[in-house]
Amino acid sequence: MSKIIDKYTIMYNYTIRESIKRMDEIGIGFIAVTNEFGKICGVVTDGDFRRAILKGVSLDDDVIKIANKRFISIDPKYSDKEIKDIFKKNPIKHIPVIKNGKLVDLIIKEKFYSGEESIKYNQINLPVVIMAGGRGERLDPFTRILPKPLIPIGDKTVIEIIMDEYAKFGMKNFYISINYKGKMIKAYFEDFAGDYNISFIQEEKPLGTIGALKYLVGEIYTPFCVSNCDIIIKSDYTEIYKFHKKNGYIITIVCSLQHHIIPYGICEIENGGILKMFIEKPRYDLLVNTGMYIFNPEVLDYIPKNEAFDITDLIKIILKKGKRVGVFPISEKSWLDVGQWEEYKETIKYLKLF
Known part of the structure; x- marks a missing residue:
């Protein structure tokens, strides 16, 4: 569990700049934000960072400022079928698995479907x-x-x-x-x-x-x-x-x-x-x-x-x-x-x- 927390989380008071670098290191376009007690208080995707940059938000601000605090999460008891239903109904690529407020796992859409069926990307037929x-x-x-x-x-x-x-x-x-x-x-x-x-x-x-x-x-x-x-x-x-x-x-x-x-x-x-x-x-x-x-x-x-x-x-x-x-x-x-x-x-x- 500690490895999951260390890999996919960052403290709420880290700067946006530090968080972007951390997300780049992880390489999945997602990071969970924790409070001082290690509990998840928000999530940030590459899209959230992009919107912040376009709005002119200072990269020295705390990452909690741009975090999504109303995110979709599950507990460890969810079945694969329930997880598939969530991915089908929501335009998300990551589902945090939370127990007692803390991140214990992360379901990554691309890995979840790997070997079973290919990921279906939105299609735009441009030259x-x-x-x-x-x-x-x-x-x-x-x-x-x-x-x-x-x-x-x-x-x-x-x-x-x-x-x-x-x-x-x-x-x-x-x-x-x-x-x-x-x-x-x-x-x-x-x-x-x-x-x-x-x-x-x-x-x-x-x-x-x-x-x-x-x-x-x-x-x-x-x-x-x-x-x-x-x-x-x-x-x-x-x-x-x-x-x-x-x-x-x-x-x-x-x-x-x-x-x-x-x-x-x-x-x-x-x-x-x-x-x-x-x-x-x-x-x-x-x-x-x-x-x-x-x-x-x-x-x-x-x-x-x-x-x-x-x-x-x-x-x-x-x-x-x-x-x-x-x-x-x-x-x-x-x-x-x-x-x-x-x-x-x-x-x-x-x-x-x-």
Whole structure:
């Protein structure tokens, strides 16, 4: 019991920042909050953290401030049938098992159904564009031989893992932009056994991070997802789309909440070099672009034809036009970046494939 309490709980007076880090370490998008007596007084999910960030709640506030105090729980006597009924009737992924007010177990939906039946995710049949035309210079010399999308992680390539994540949520129509070693990427998918509909966008010359999207004019008439070919996003894609649609955004950027500490004292100065403030080892919480987006089809009108064009260029134009751009926050470890060697190694460890 003590192991369960230690693993899945956190004290009510821990900061939201500390709780986000702890949830990332656990890796299930859930944590229970206890009072000073070890009794459960609330629960927090990754969705609760996201809503707090979007509302501008300080990450230095106590986690109890954002905890859900009216949560569903069970006692140890519940049968598997009763647990299934709870999961079917409620949009939850975790059920705390509580005895005398304390957590004694945690039912995790994905593990509960493992080996019996597959988890049914909400389906959103959106087209997906994977930008795979770059040279992958950060992974040199590896990418002198293989294009970045075909980097192996276990028994699959990076791009297959990316596609599998989208397919969980019903997205099986893929456009892949290619340039560098494009013939090799095409050849790989000729023998691909996956149940996906794949089309290729051939860049005749490098077109920047999103210039190739212009070729989709007349092809796509619905919102669509865009992804870099070296990132894996472990999140609920249906929630991202709901957020995009509900708020009327023309673009939604998926961003990872990153925590950075400058290991030095920082001097802020005024004109003439007068010290305004001295901050010892300041800490910053930054929302970093992951390289995953949802676009409305009208964004294609703002992309020039056959010219190098980056996402930053598009965002500037969209904002200047007064259009709405949203940011969907995810946790630090929900973003797996394999575009650099160190991150590639960390991703392999995280996915526990080697």
